[in-house]
Amino acid sequence: MIFMGKTSLGLDENIEGALCYLFGVITGILFYILEKESKFVKFHAVxxxxxxxxxxxxxxxxxxxxxxxxxxxxxxxxxxxLWIVCMYKAYKGEKFKLPVIGDIAEQYSQ
Structure with a gap:
C-alpha cells in the first residue's frame, strides 16, 4: 500500500481519493467541497x-x-x-486519467 500523506480531512490521500467514487456524483461533490489541500483528491473528485x-x-x-x-x-x-477501476487506481495512489474527462478534471483540480 502506498502512503501518500494525510489530507485536510485527516484521511490518507489514497483512501479519500477512492472514496470520491464510492457514491459517484454525491461523494465527488462532497470531497471536492470539503478537501482544501490535496490536488490528488480534488482530481478524483472532479x-x-x-x-x-x-x-x-x-x-x-x-x-x-x-x-x-x-x-x-x-x-x-x-x-x-469504471467505478471499480477508478476506485482501485485511486486507492493504489495512481492519478488515473480517463480520456477527455481526465484532462478536464486536471484543469479543475488545480
Missing amino acids: QSIILFGGLWVLSIILAFIPYGWMLSGLVNLAAFI
Missing part, C-alpha cells in the same frame, strides 16, 4: 463528478429513445467497470 454525472445524463437520454433500454444495460455495465 473526475467522479464528470464521469458519473455524464453517465447519469446518458441514462436519462436513453430512456427516451426507442429501444434505448438495450443500450442502457451496456452503459450500466461500463459504469460498474
Whole structure:
C-alpha cells in the first residue's frame, strides 16, 4: 500500500481519493467541497463528478429513445467497470486519467 500523506480531512490521500467514487456524483461533490489541500483528491473528485454525472445524463437520454433500454444495460455495465477501476487506481495512489474527462478534471483540480 502506498502512503501518500494525510489530507485536510485527516484521511490518507489514497483512501479519500477512492472514496470520491464510492457514491459517484454525491461523494465527488462532497470531497471536492470539503478537501482544501490535496490536488490528488480534488482530481478524483472532479473526475467522479464528470464521469458519473455524464453517465447519469446518458441514462436519462436513453430512456427516451426507442429501444434505448438495450443500450442502457451496456452503459450500466461500463459504469460498474469504471467505478471499480477508478476506485482501485485511486486507492493504489495512481492519478488515473480517463480520456477527455481526465484532462478536464486536471484543469479543475488545480
